Structures are given as structure tokens and as C-alpha cells.
Amino acid sequence: MKIEVEINAVFEQLLLQEDTDQDKKITKDDKGPKRFVLNDSRTKEQFVIEGTYHLSNLLQELAELREQGTIYGEINLDRIQELPVDRISRKIRTSYWGELTRSIDRKGLQQILADEKTSNAVPTLYVSAKDTQGVAYFLALEKEWGNFKVAILPENYTQDYVETLNTKPGLLALATSEDENGIKGVPFVVPGGRFNEMYGWDSYFIGLGLLEDDKLDLAKDIATNFKYQIEHYGKILNANRSYYLTRTQPPLYSSLLRAIVDYEKLDVSWLASHLETVILEYHSVWMVMGERLTPTGLSRYKADGIGMPFEVEPGHFDEVLEPFAQKYQLPLREFEKKYLERSIVDADLDQYFVHDRSMRESGHDTTNRLINSCANLNSVDINSFLYKYEIDIAYFITTYFDGTFVSQNKTYTTKEWLDKAKTRKTLIDKYCWNETEGMYFDYDFVNKKSFPFEAATTFSPLWVGLCSQEQAVKLVEKALPKFVMTGGIAGSTAESVANVNPEAPQRQWDYPFGWAPHQMLLWGGLKNYGFQSKLQEMVYRWLWLITINAVEYNGTIPEKFDLEISSHKVFAEYGNVGTEFDYIAKEGFGWVNASYQCGLALLAPKWKDNLNQLIHPNELF
Structure with a gap:
């Protein structure tokens, strides 16, 4: 009416x-x-x-x-x-995805250039010299508009060169396409709020939400931009900004392709072009010995770059820098300036920032699990994701290419990739599985010992399917209860944070905070191994949390939640993106939107009815 x-x-x-x-x-x-x-x-x-x-x-x-x-x-x-569930889901499907979609072209470039992270007086767009179509297109726009600058990235650049860009940071161009109407940017979906660029692992989870809402073309566009980044920047970037050129994010490209081909059988030539790039990324990014491949045969996060990460807010590292300022008998700000200029070089501080940048590459920025340790760790999540690359590539070759795939004059077989996966599973079991605890832990290959920090990443092997049934049962029965809170699983246990450092500040990827990717990976794992009742419970808990906060707070769908109080009111580190708006929430937050749509698809009808009534999880489980 x-x-x-x-x-x-x-x-x-x-x-x-x-x-x-x-x-x-x-x-x-x-x-x-x-x-x-x-x-x-x-x-x-x-x-x-x-x-x-x-x-x-x-x-x-x-x-x-x-x-x-x-x-x-x-x-x-x-x-x-x-009804609340219907309203939230409808707005995500019909409105939020559109609000979060961007393109770098005549239509969309101005919106991107005008964001709050652009610090240059004249915004700069960096375009790879390899991208001749993009260079010509954006130079023509620069000449026509006159309100932004195009800078050409050399085909081969060093991390020292990337550091020189920090005085003039800017966006990195993404893929363009051409049809009868001319050149246009290939669309992508941003997380939301101040995150006005394409992020690496966010985009995978967003892609799952898009597929759930029948937006296949947009999910394929994300894959196209992944491919472009690997071909032009050497990796899928943390995000398409100049200061991320030395940093990637968790490898989920093959998983996105698998989700796309499972949604709809596509032209094999499209898959072949992407499979080539997946294999290229696997070998050139993740399997280079001494870089991200380690002597154990397992991989690690290992970002390049020098000194402090550029993207943090002023003062973020003051506690880290203060002892070094005292060491050099300088005021804090003066020491920081000299360190940034490299007129002071300190090996210990440089090593701290190797770990810090690598932690940010992991997507878990920040967590006490990875502070001052990340580059030393064969982490459970990265090796699980690479196991899935190996399994996915084998699946693609078997299903679409009759068991043999030729790329760059090299022939790949299904057996070769299954053997890689088998070897990696053996190594993960050897170095990361703890039979007594019933959990997977990261392995410190430098100090040759397990790193017993209880983190939600322990469920990554469950998601990729490398656990035995016995290991899966132990994870679900013994480990999972340590993480479960009213609204889902926390990023870690409180005990692990205290064991690392009782005085440690709250970090947003640790207890008591809950994140969409951790929930979605857990759900997939529970589904893989047939834990149907536990799957329903864990989906319900998270969707209840999103729903109750949206109902009580004007439609708010934020980046993350404080599970201790079942609230979006998060005061650790960077606050909470998606909570600042006037009158109406127009975009939600990318992977939380996706988790809602994907969760609803998993939830049995009776639980959806309970969700609409906002029945508290503790009354049900």
C-alpha cells in the first residue's frame, strides 16, 4: 500500500x-x-x-x-x-552492488580520483607501459580534462623505484575493453567507505556474493582485472594503488574461476586464457625459492618494499619507532623523517617492517599472530590456498582440456598438479598439524618450531578439503568451540593473544573481532565434510549478527564486528568502515554483503524464519 x-x-x-x-x-x-x-x-x-x-x-x-x-x-x-532478512538481502542485490561498482574510464574515473586517499594536488593515474591501449586512452583523457596526471610505469621496475613513487602516490590503471562504442574500463567492485579501489582477497568474496545474486558478468570482470594485474604488475595487488606495487594478497584467483565455471559452463577459450595466468602467478609469485617459497617446501607471505608501509595513518608506528629514536638520540618525528629518507638505515627496524608489510599482504592487518613474525612463518592459510590452486588447476585440466594443458610452450598434466597437491598436503600435515590440539598452526621455519597461536586460519584446510575426515572431526569438535561466540567465530582466541603479549593492544584481526571471510571459509569447510547441523548454526549466528545490527542501527552493514558485545561498535585500530553515513546506508560493505547473500543460500527455511524474528542464537543452540 x-x-x-x-x-x-x-x-x-x-x-x-x-x-x-x-x-x-x-x-x-x-x-x-x-x-x-x-x-x-x-x-x-x-x-x-x-x-x-x-x-x-x-x-x-x-x-x-x-x-x-x-x-x-x-x-x-x-x-x-x-521483513528484515528480505529487506537487507534485497538492498544488497538491487542497490549495494551497483553503488560499490567502479570503472576506470571516461564514465567512472572522476569518482575514483576524488577519493580521500589522494594526497597529490593533481591526482595521478599510473599506467603500465605494457598496456599500449590504456596508455593512449588515458593520455587522451588527461589532455581533454586537464585535472589529473598520467604517469607511465616502466615495464620492469624495482622496489627502489616503487619507493620513489611514495612522494607522488596515485591509482593504478586496470583493464580496459573495446567494442563498437569505444574503449571502457572493465568494472570492479570496491569494499566500500574509504576503500575506493579494487582489493585482492576482498574481490574473491565479493565475487561469490555477485554470483549468488546472478551477476555473472561482474564476477567475470573481477577475474579479468585479476588477470590484468598479473600481466601488467606481476601479481594480484593488495589494491590498485602505487604503494601496493610490491605487495600481493591471499591467492584466491583459482577459487574465483572455479566458482564462475561452477555457476555456468563458459567458453573454454575464456578459461584457457585465465588458466595460463593462474599458472603464471603460481610459479612467479608463490613458488620462487628465497622469496615466498621456503626451504620446507611450503610458502609464506613475503612482501617486498623498504621501510614503513605507506598507507597507515600518522602516528601508527610511534610505539615501534620510539626505542629507535632513543637509540639514535633523536626526537621521534625527526628520526621518523630520517628513516623514511633512508639517511638512517637500521637493520632491526627494517626487519620489523619486512614482517609488517608481509602481514598486510596476508590480508590480516593487523594481528598479534603475525606482528614481527609473518615472513618467518609457513602460515596455514597461504599453504591451504595454494593447495587449492593445485587442486583447481588439476580440475580445470581434467574437466576442460582432456588432462593436458599447453601454456607458454610447456605442457601441464592433471597428474603433475595432483602430485603437487599431495606433496603440499604431506608437508602441511608434517609441519602444521597438531594431533594433540586438533588444530593447524603456522610453522616458524626460521626457528624450526611450531607457532602455537590459535587463529581462525586453522579452518583454512577444512575449506580447501585437505583434511582427512579424522582431522576434520577434531577441528570441529575440539578446535571450533574455542572460537565460537554469539555472532560467529572470532579471529583468534583470547588466550593466544595473552600468551603472545599480555600487554598487547587490541588488533582488529584478533579476538574478539569477527570477519566475513573467516565465517565464509568455515562454512565452506563444514559443508565439504558434511557437518550440516553445525553449518546451519554457524551461518545463523553470523547472519543474526548482521541482521540485528542492521535492524537496530538504521541499516548499518559494517566491515567487521566486535563479537564480545555483538556490535558494529569497534574501537580497535582503524575503527569500522561502513558505519559512517547520513540517513541511509547506500552500499553496506563488500564482503559482509557477500556473506549475507551466500549465508542465506545455505540456511534452511526454518532458520530464516527465526532470523526474521531476531531470535537470539543462544536460545537456539
């Missing part, structure tokens, strides 16, 4: 009455009467809207109409009363 109202007048009355803390939202924290009367301007009939959720829905609907500039507009009462 629809009623007509005077948009601005009702909007202002509603805020005045209900938004008592004046944060431009209607939430459970507001102290208004939580009851608002709408008058139909045509029939003069009155309708009462009650409760935080319905009032915030009304605010959102009014905000959308205000943006259209209409004086009088129709309010759809069915949308105000829409």
Missing part, C-alpha cells in the same frame, strides 16, 4: 522527534517515543509507524525520495514493514 506525503516536511518532523542524538540516523540509542504518525495528503488517513526498525526504514525511504527532489511523493508502507 502506498500513501502520499510532503517529503521534506515529514522528513524533518521525523528527525526532530526520533533522532534525539542528532547523528542523522534512527537507532536503538535514540530516546524518542518510537512512534510516528503519517498522514496521507490525499485521503487524510493516518498511519502509525512504531519501533526503531520501522522508523529507520521510513527515514531511508524518505531520504531516497528527497534525493529525487520531489515535493510530494509516495511512501510504500510494504517497504516500511518489510
Whole structure:
């Protein structure tokens, strides 16, 4: 049913009455009467809207109409009363993905260049010299617009060269395509908020959400941009910014391809071109001895680069730098300046930042598990993901290429990749599996010992299917309870953080914080090994957390959650992206959106009914 109202007048009355803390939202924290009367301007009939959720829905609907500039507009009462699960899922499917989609071209470049991370007076777009089409296209736009600069990256660059770009940081171009309408950028999906660029592992989880919402072309576009990055920048980047040129992220390219071909059988030539690039990335990024491949035969995260990561906020490393400033008898800021300029070189501090950049490459920035240790670790997650590369490549070769695939004049067989996977499984079991604890731990290959930090990454082998059934049972029965909280699994256990350093600050990838990728990987693992009832429980817990926060806080879908209080109110490190908006949440957050859609696809109907009633998990499990 629809009623007509005077948009601005009702909007202002509603805020005045209900938004008592004046944060431009209607939430459970507001102290208004939580009851608002709408008058139909045509029939003069009155309708009462009650409760935080319905009032915030009304605010959102009014905000959308205000943006259209209409004086009088129709309010759809069915949308105000829409069930929470249906509303959240609908908005993700029909609105949020579109709001998060970007392209680097005539249509979309200005939106990207205008973001808050651009520090140059004139925004800079870096384009690889290898990309002759892109160079010509963007130079023409630069000449036409005159409000941004194109800089050409040499075909082969060193980490020293990348460091010189830190005084003039900018975005990196992504793939373009050409058709009868001209050249356009291949679209990609950003996480949201201040993250206005394409991220590595975020994009995989986003891709799963897109496929769940039948957006196959956009998921394929993400794969195309992965391929472009490997071919032009040598790796899938942490994100497409100049200071990320020396850093990749967790390898999930093959997993995205597998999800795409499982969704719809595609032209084999499309898969062949991507399979070539997957194999190239596997060998040139992850299997170079002394870089990311280690003497154990297992791999590690190992970012290149020199000195402090460029992307952190001012003062982020003050506690780390202070002892070194004292060592050199300099004020902190003066020491920092000299260290950045490399007029002071300190081997110990350089080594700290090798670990720090590698930790950021892992996607877990930051965690006490990897502080000052990451590059020494054969981590469980990276080796699980590479096991899946080997299994996926074998699957593609068997299923689509009759057991033999030729790339760069080299012939690859199914058996070769299955043998690689078998060897890696043996090594993971040898170095990472702890039979007594029933968990996988990272292995410190430098100090030749297990690194017994209990992290959610212990479930990565479950996701990729390398566990025996006996190991899977131990993980689920013995390890999982250590991580389970009301709203899902935490990034680590509290005990492990305390064991590393009782005085350690809260870090956002540790206890008590919960993240979408950890939940989604766990779900996949539980599904793989037939733990159906536990799968339903863990999906429900996470979806309840997203739903209750959206219901009570004006549709908020944030980057992460504090599981100790089942809230988006996170005060560790960088805060929480996705919580800052006026009146209406327009984009959610990429991988949380994806987790909602993928979780709903796994959830049995009876649990969805409970979810709409916001029944607390502890009443059910």
C-alpha cells in the first residue's frame, strides 16, 4: 500500500522527534517515543509507524525520495514493514552492488580520483607501459580534462623505484575493453567507505556474493582485472594503488574461476586464457625459492618494499619507532623523517617492517599472530590456498582440456598438479598439524618450531578439503568451540593473544573481532565434510549478527564486528568502515554483503524464519 506525503516536511518532523542524538540516523540509542504518525495528503488517513526498525526504514525511504527532489511523493508502507532478512538481502542485490561498482574510464574515473586517499594536488593515474591501449586512452583523457596526471610505469621496475613513487602516490590503471562504442574500463567492485579501489582477497568474496545474486558478468570482470594485474604488475595487488606495487594478497584467483565455471559452463577459450595466468602467478609469485617459497617446501607471505608501509595513518608506528629514536638520540618525528629518507638505515627496524608489510599482504592487518613474525612463518592459510590452486588447476585440466594443458610452450598434466597437491598436503600435515590440539598452526621455519597461536586460519584446510575426515572431526569438535561466540567465530582466541603479549593492544584481526571471510571459509569447510547441523548454526549466528545490527542501527552493514558485545561498535585500530553515513546506508560493505547473500543460500527455511524474528542464537543452540 502506498500513501502520499510532503517529503521534506515529514522528513524533518521525523528527525526532530526520533533522532534525539542528532547523528542523522534512527537507532536503538535514540530516546524518542518510537512512534510516528503519517498522514496521507490525499485521503487524510493516518498511519502509525512504531519501533526503531520501522522508523529507520521510513527515514531511508524518505531520504531516497528527497534525493529525487520531489515535493510530494509516495511512501510504500510494504517497504516500511518489510521483513528484515528480505529487506537487507534485497538492498544488497538491487542497490549495494551497483553503488560499490567502479570503472576506470571516461564514465567512472572522476569518482575514483576524488577519493580521500589522494594526497597529490593533481591526482595521478599510473599506467603500465605494457598496456599500449590504456596508455593512449588515458593520455587522451588527461589532455581533454586537464585535472589529473598520467604517469607511465616502466615495464620492469624495482622496489627502489616503487619507493620513489611514495612522494607522488596515485591509482593504478586496470583493464580496459573495446567494442563498437569505444574503449571502457572493465568494472570492479570496491569494499566500500574509504576503500575506493579494487582489493585482492576482498574481490574473491565479493565475487561469490555477485554470483549468488546472478551477476555473472561482474564476477567475470573481477577475474579479468585479476588477470590484468598479473600481466601488467606481476601479481594480484593488495589494491590498485602505487604503494601496493610490491605487495600481493591471499591467492584466491583459482577459487574465483572455479566458482564462475561452477555457476555456468563458459567458453573454454575464456578459461584457457585465465588458466595460463593462474599458472603464471603460481610459479612467479608463490613458488620462487628465497622469496615466498621456503626451504620446507611450503610458502609464506613475503612482501617486498623498504621501510614503513605507506598507507597507515600518522602516528601508527610511534610505539615501534620510539626505542629507535632513543637509540639514535633523536626526537621521534625527526628520526621518523630520517628513516623514511633512508639517511638512517637500521637493520632491526627494517626487519620489523619486512614482517609488517608481509602481514598486510596476508590480508590480516593487523594481528598479534603475525606482528614481527609473518615472513618467518609457513602460515596455514597461504599453504591451504595454494593447495587449492593445485587442486583447481588439476580440475580445470581434467574437466576442460582432456588432462593436458599447453601454456607458454610447456605442457601441464592433471597428474603433475595432483602430485603437487599431495606433496603440499604431506608437508602441511608434517609441519602444521597438531594431533594433540586438533588444530593447524603456522610453522616458524626460521626457528624450526611450531607457532602455537590459535587463529581462525586453522579452518583454512577444512575449506580447501585437505583434511582427512579424522582431522576434520577434531577441528570441529575440539578446535571450533574455542572460537565460537554469539555472532560467529572470532579471529583468534583470547588466550593466544595473552600468551603472545599480555600487554598487547587490541588488533582488529584478533579476538574478539569477527570477519566475513573467516565465517565464509568455515562454512565452506563444514559443508565439504558434511557437518550440516553445525553449518546451519554457524551461518545463523553470523547472519543474526548482521541482521540485528542492521535492524537496530538504521541499516548499518559494517566491515567487521566486535563479537564480545555483538556490535558494529569497534574501537580497535582503524575503527569500522561502513558505519559512517547520513540517513541511509547506500552500499553496506563488500564482503559482509557477500556473506549475507551466500549465508542465506545455505540456511534452511526454518532458520530464516527465526532470523526474521531476531531470535537470539543462544536460545537456539
